[in-house]
Amino acid sequence: MIPSTPYCHWVRSAFLFLVRSGRSTFVLSLMVVVAVSSLIFLSSFAVGVNDAMIRNSVGLFSGHISAAGLPSSVSPGDLMAKGTKHVLKRIEVIGMISAGNKAEAINMVGIEPLSERQATAFARKITEGRDIQNGSHEILLSSNISEKLGVVVGDSIRFTAEGIERPIDLKVSGIYKTGIASLDLGFAFCPADSLPLKTYAWTAAVFLRDDVKPEAIVSLYKQLLDKDYSFTTWKESMPDLVQLINLNYFSMSIVIVLVFGVVSLGISCAFVVFIFKGLREYGIMKAMGVTSGEVSFLIVTEVVLINIAACLAGGILGVAAVFFFSKNGIDLSYWTSHNQYFVVSGEIFPRLTAYSLIGPPAASLSFGLISAIWPALLIARKKAVDILKVI
Amino acid sequence: MIKVEHISKTYYSGRGRLQALSDVSFSAEAGTTTAVIGKSGSGKTTLLNCIGALLRPDNGSVTCFGTQVNILSSKDVSLFQRRNMGFIFQSGNLLSYYTVFDNIAFPLILNGIGKKERKKHVSFLLERIGLTGAENALPNELSGGEAQRVAAARAIAHSPQMLLADEPTASLDSETGKKLIVLLFEMTKDQKCSLVLSTHDPELINLCDQSFHMRDGRLLKEAI
Numbered sequence: 331m332i333p334s335t336p337y338c339h340w341v342r343s344a345f346l347f348l349v350r351s352g353r354s355t356f357v358l359s360l361m362v363v364v365a366v367s368s369l370i371f372l373s374s375f376a377v378g379v380n381d382a383m384i385r386n387s388v389g390l391f392s393g394h395i396s397a398a399g400l401p402s403s404v405s406p407g408d409l410m411a412k413g414t415k416h417v418l419k420r421i422e423v424i425g426m427i428s429a430g431n432k433a434e435a436i437n438m439v440g441i442e443p444l445s446e447r448q449a450t451a452f453a454r455k456i457t458e459g460r461d462i463q464n465g466s467h468e469i470l471l472s473s474n475i476s477e478k479l480g481v482v483v484g485d486s487i488r489f490t491a492e493g494i495e496r497p498i499d500l501k502v503s504g505i506y507k508t509g510i511a512s513l514d515l516g517f518a519f520c521p522a523d524s525l526p527l528k529t530y531a532w533t534a535a536v537f538l539r540d541d542v543k544p545e546a547i548v549s550l551y552k553q554l555l556d557k558d559y560s561f562t563t564w565k566e567s568m569p570d571l572v573q574l575i576n577l578n579y580f581s582m583s584i585v586i587v588l589v590f591g592v593v594s595l596g597i598s599c600a601f602v603v604f605i606f607k608g609l610r611e612y613g614i615m616k617a618m619g620v621t622s623g624e625v626s627f628l629i630v631t632e633v634v635l636i637n638i639a640a641c642l643a644g645g646i647l648g649v650a651a652v653f654f655f656s657k658n659g660i661d662l663s664y665w666t667s668h669n670q671y672f673v674v675s676g677e678i679f680p681r682l683t684a685y686s687l688i689g690p691p692a693a694s695l696s697f698g699l700i701s702a703i704w705p706a707l708l709i710a711r712k713k714a715v716d717i718l719k720v721i
Numbered sequence: 722m723i724k725v726e727h728i729s730k731t732y733y734s735g736r737g738r739l740q741a742l743s744d745v746s747f748s749a750e751a752g753t754t755t756a757v758i759g760k761s762g763s764g765k766t767t768l769l770n771c772i773g774a775l776l777r778p779d780n781g782s783v784t785c786f787g788t789q790v791n792i793l794s795s796k797d798v799s800l801f802q803r804r805n806m807g808f809i810f811q812s813g814n815l816l817s818y819y820t821v822f823d824n825i826a827f828p829l830i831l832n833g834i835g836k837k838e839r840k841k842h843v844s845f846l847l848e849r850i851g852l853t854g855a856e857n858a859l860p861n862e863l864s865g866g867e868a869q870r871v872a873a874a875r876a877i878a879h880s881p882q883m884l885l886a887d888e889p890t891a892s893l894d895s896e897t898g899k900k901l902i903v904l905l906f907e908m909t910k911d912q913k914c915s916l917v918l919s920t921h922d923p924e925l926i927n928l929c930d931q932s933f934h935m936r937d938g939r940l941l942k943e944a945i
Binding site for chain 1: 818
């Protein structure tokens with residue numbers, strides 16, 4: 331009985347073959363390294379673009395989750411959970427603002443200005459004057475409403491509403507323009523403590539980390555709070571954005587598959603050439619009594635080893651690039667400044683996901699193995715004498 | 722014993738039909754040396770390949786030490802070859818990414834010889850072929866004669882019952898070739914191994930126990 335050759339011998343042989351085929355191994359590895367690192371970066375960039383659109387859309391004002399009709403017994407602190415960055419308390423009162431003989435129906439939002447500045451990018455949209463201050467009797471108007479009322483920064487206006495004890499006079503501290511119709515046409519902002527309310531219900535704007543799913547936080551709230559309050563995630567309030575993100579993922583997936591296809595074809599061809607480069611060696615081995623199965627195992631091991639090494643290097647390079655740009659960002663403002671989904675900032679911060687990290691190396695390994703099948707089968711089926719005759 | 726009975730082999734190519742072997746029969750006792758002499762294209766290599774089960778003859782049978790090798794399955798042929806046969810080709814054919822040590826040790830690994838014994842045996846063979854100290858050299862660092870000596874050591878390393886050498890001196894100068902032949906004969910004698918070699922060199926007839934002349938795929942005459 332002839333013992334079968336230990337697998338470790340073939341692994342060692344494959345390793346020696348790769349090491350001693352230095353230049354070919356290097357060129358082939360380089361292809362895999364570039365492909366894997368590029369694709370890791372590309373897919374992370376796609377995630378970063380989607381993150382930026384979400385961040386821009388929710389970061390201006392609405393937050394990832396909004397809740398309406400919360401009683402004063404519930405505090406913003408009650409809604410702070412793992413994964414939440416900020417919980418903003420807002421009190422909305424529908425009323426009239428008037429200046430001289432002009433008046434406009436308005437949804438007045440009482441806010442805590444300092445917290446708003448920390449959590450939202452709304453203050454960046456002030457085109458004239460400045461933001462409202464805590465404890466002041468000031469109002470922030472949209473440019474649209476200020477034009478209708480004929481007021482400028484520094485003028486006073488009067489706000490009246492059913493829910494407040496008395497009309498209040500507010501000084502226009504600033505004028506904003508967001509480019510988003512719902513915010514520019516019907517809202518005005520003042521410090522919440524300047525509204526003399528008897529009783530009130532408040533709305534919450536919850537801001538999350540990029541990697542936290544809003545549905546998970548909503549379900550947590552439902553467990554924590556005794557009453558079933560109405561929470562709305564950004565996905566429910568902005569279906570257009572959801573569609574756009576899905577479309578973006580779909581388009582990016584097509585791009586990635588196409589890139590994979592082209593790159594993999596190159597890698598496959600290189601692997602075939604690489605395997606046939608060792609044809610003579612396989613022929614000699616077969617003449618010495620190495621079985622077809624052992625030759626196939628050797629070829630597959632070579633492909634797997636070179637892939638593992640190159641994917642590791644490519645992975646490290648890709649992750650390093652993602653890490654660098656996730657800290658420094660990629661400013662695409664030039665191409666996004668008029669886009670409502672990049673209303674706050676055109677900076678993209680690539681984000682690594684499990685798919686971005688595992689997908690490209692897995693694809694490389696799969697295509698490498700697929701490309702190894704044909705030459706492995708061919709060499710395994712070919713007689714040693716035929717291999718040695720043609721070289 | 723090696724027994725070749727009525728084997729024929731025909732190749733078909735763009736150049737038409739080529740009868741490489743035509744009704745060839747001969748036998749060689751265990752431990753003997755046999756030379757197959759003939760010009761290029763006479764069928765020597767095809768005959769050796771058939772004996773070594775690298776080729777399957779169209780007709781006839783090849784029996785090596787009780788096993789009819791021409792009817793074995795591909796896997797069984799490989800297992801038979803690794804245990805019972807050693808090959809030396811015209812130009813070394815060492816595994817280029819293995820060191821000299823690894824090349825000689827390769828058939829021992831295939832036959833499941835342990836590391837310690839392997840090392841001892843390879844060192845002995847290196848000394849035998851006069852290449853002590855060259856164990857870490859790669860084949861491309863060896864001269865033609867050295868490479869053929871390593872090929873000879875590799876072919877004999879696992880103590881095969883049969884050594885097939887296809888014009889082993891063809892790529893060497895006459896002096897180096899003679900030294901290699903002497904080494905081959907000594908080594909096969911030490912191991913009590915049957916040697917079948919093909920050559921152009923008629924001088925080898927005197928060194929072998931038996932020899933055959935081949936022309937156009939036929940064994941013409943036998944000389945003892």
